[in-house]
Amino acid sequence: MDRTFRLIISCPDKVGIVAAVSQFVADRDGWMTEANYHADRDTGQFFMHSEILADSLNVSYDEFYTQFAELADRFDMQWRCNDSDVRKKVVLMASHASHCLADILHRWESGELNCDIVAVIANHENLRAMVEWHKIPYHYIDFKGQEKAVANAQVEQQLSTLDPDVIVLARYMQIVPQALCQKYSGKIINIHHSFLPSFIGANPYQKAFDRGVKLVGATCHYVTEQLDEGPILDQDVIRVSHRDSKDDMVRLGKDVERRVLARGLRAHLEDRAMIQGNKTVIFD
Amino acid sequence: MDRTFRLIISCPDKVGIVAAVSQFVADRDGWMTEANYHADRDTGQFFMHSEILADSLNVSYDEFYTQFAELADRFDMQWRCNDSDVRKKVVLMASHASHCLADILHRWESGELNCDIVAVIANHENLRAMVEWHKIPYHYIDFKGQEKAVANAQVEQQLSTLDPDVIVLARYMQIVPQALCQKYSGKIINIHHSFLPSFIGANPYQKAFDRGVKLVGATCHYVTEQLDEGPILDQDVIRVSHRDSKDDMVRLGKDVERRVLARGLRAHLEDRAMIQGNKTVIFD
């Protein structure tokens, strides 16, 4: 895969943005291998994602970055420019269930996910062997033998040390404190089951089973202070029938969960996901 | 299609039901072309659906029916035996939107749905021409120029006269009075949009759009006094993205709605759907 600079821009829509950006890139001999735009008619916000071949540019990354900052100011842009060679640091957080964690680890090991998985933080010990076999440090935090606040402080301490670019809640099953949600805003990705209609409260699979739903699904989203209400990265469903027991539905739900989490994580790692209020723009 | 008797049974599960039923059929030379069972482990309820070639039987439908009633009593069965040559009488109820109505009419006309559509009852006039072109009576009920209670009484009167086996709410958009729900219990089929998560109240598509969902769906269900909470016949979804406007989502939602309604209706017409509490058993 060729090294690219991924230029991600969001700003108030007006005439001339694309012209200015593309002229800027062309002036530096930059070859755009991909570019996508989206103008939100409701909010008047403009979104842009482009990939520029690093080798084609006649300037260095630092020069490109510094020079673009001026242009960005002019259009009041929120922006970032990520070097595809700089792998994002990912921390996975897990509880007892292995399906999402095992799936991400296998995809990562086989080269599907362009990132460094720097650690797993978990509130159970049962996944340690699998994680350490992948030569990834495993940090167990005790959520049962001590106050949750203490445990959460230990989580926060670990995260501070690890300084991740992305935190994946791979069926973490603990509520992330508001302070952490804010500190890592736009960097925490969660997966949870979803149904039509949704079933609030405990035992959603039991409720879905009792209601005889014909689809079970999963939603991958960014974590905000409203927990499961954050911007959606991806969703999918799988068909079930009266022949499926509640356990079957849980099993099938796991399949959807790991598939959707992998897709959402991939979009984030490739800088294809942009947050707009409580929504996302996914340039696939 | 060969003429069959469709034997639909539900009773408390115990040893010997299948043996008794299948011996009963075999004693009358009946050839079962299809048979399905389901035992609900939670409730201990047994469900059976079988189709018997009418020509293979050495008794008439009436004899079969009368004789089976004795057996049914012994096992405390709720049951019915439908002759595939007796087409169900269907009344379609519509409002302004044409997509579900047009879809059902076309499927019916091209021989896909084995039923008689005896009338359309609608609270708008705009679909009259399409319906009458199909040579189906169109009954307009005015829900704007008179009290809803009056309009509903007219609906009830029409239905009493038509005496339908099935009522399809093809985007009917009016609340069905409780008395009608009870009178036609297990005979009214509705279609409504569905999302993950569900969005309660007015303007669900706007809410789904604002939330940036990646799937929109539809649920086909039996109507109970709890309105949209009845036993689910079928569900499906379609993928959307940030590029889809609210109007696109509505348009794509229509595609799902008519597909899901057609499948649910078909299951009901073929006697493949059984209601169990607030769930369905669908023998497909």
Place this chain on the structure above:
Amino acid sequence: MDRTFRLIISCPDKVGIVAAVSQFVADRDGWMTEANYHADRDTGQFFMHSEILADSLNVSYDEFYTQFAELADRFDMQWRCNDSDVRKKVVLMASHASHCLADILHRWESGELNCDIVAVIANHENLRAMVEWHKIPYHYIDFKGQEKAVANAQVEQQLSTLDPDVIVLARYMQIVPQALCQKYSGKIINIHHSFLPSFIGANPYQKAFDRGVKLVGATCHYVTEQLDEGPILDQDVIRVSHRDSKDDMVRLGKDVERRVLARGLRAHLEDRAMIQGNKTVIFD
């Protein structure tokens, strides 16, 4: 829906194309509501689709068009610029089966498809009533009582008179002569069933049934001289099982066919489909 100019461009990829085009648009105060690019790495070909709000431009369509032609020359572009207010003229061609035709007619009538359906040409009479009810002329061509070459000449004559922008083979079931394929290159859209694996020759559904496939599908594609081998616009599948007879598979296949044809046609009508050799780029 606001009036837009849809600028569709394909040219050899090099630095500066986007800059030149977007500067051209910005210089004329043009507001791009949407823009998509695709660079094919294998062939070095660049593709661009953008929509510009007509009202935002300080030049007329004719001025825009004439002035852009100069720029297009410089980059060796194949291009077109379509006014969203100029509805494409569509001719539907059908045989005996009604499902695709009825679907397109209903979508068109309910405002989903932005085009003028100027005629239906068919080699059976059975769909005349449905078509004429929609106030669309129905041209019957006799393919049984006369030589195919004669019939095809009549088809060609009709098409010449109608001068369509798009020809939709809605289960037309006749081989389109090479001369017509060439004359309307990139303008004829076909739908046909598809399986995994494909079944060549007569009776594909029987073969698929005999092989026990678990999916049946459909492919919508542009017609080339290689018949069913043209660039693919869209594909989809539906699940089947051993419980489905061959007739069930045909019926389910119809559902997929009309869905896929409608999507493919829509992409074409909205100028979102570009042909590249034997492939398509679909900017959805």
Place this chain on the structure above:
Amino acid sequence: MDRTFRLIISCPDKVGIVAAVSQFVADRDGWMTEANYHADRDTGQFFMHSEILADSLNVSYDEFYTQFAELADRFDMQWRCNDSDVRKKVVLMASHASHCLADILHRWESGELNCDIVAVIANHENLRAMVEWHKIPYHYIDFKGQEKAVANAQVEQQLSTLDPDVIVLARYMQIVPQALCQKYSGKIINIHHSFLPSFIGANPYQKAFDRGVKLVGATCHYVTEQLDEGPILDQDVIRVSHRDSKDDMVRLGKDVERRVLARGLRAHLEDRAMIQGNKTVIFD
């Protein structure tokens, strides 16, 4: 999960089969938790799958088996009766690619697949560590440094020793000799990519990419002497677009392959799959 006897029957269809079988079971106090029938109208063949609670029976497995054999003779049945407590012995065969193997191992380890994985036979060494970590023996067979016939003889020797009930070709990439296909007829499960249309010969993904397909898929099937032409257990597809490179298509194809293989294997392990000529009956 309660212990059940799974009774699998296939015989020429005639009146009285179900009655005889269900009476036989009822006479022994057997409680059927599930039962499915299928009568193939074309071939006149009858298929039956039922599960009987072991604890409900007043006879032992051996008595049940011996006594049923008499009944089976009477109806000319091909049949088997599997004890759900007797786990099938599975041998996995792999090459270089890890995705299917890792998926099966994880599902097995987390209790999703009710079987004993007794060995992995592979023609590369790269998957050894992963397999041995799961405490499963890994047998490397050299297909490069020696004649294929010699290597295949070693495979056959290993299989003879292992005596598996099921052999899963988890992207094995070697042609299974005809003698092995015959010896393990109905016991070898393969997964391979599938497209619409199919692309014969080398480099199918390249061909699918060049053709611009919008779906890539996978087929799980029993291996017969006609290689990839055996009875289909399951199929599925995933959507791709012009934005997906050939490598993306391969990656997405892997996701489908492992999902479909897992489903097909599960159906086989649960005795839900029956072979009928070149088709399957899957009682899900």
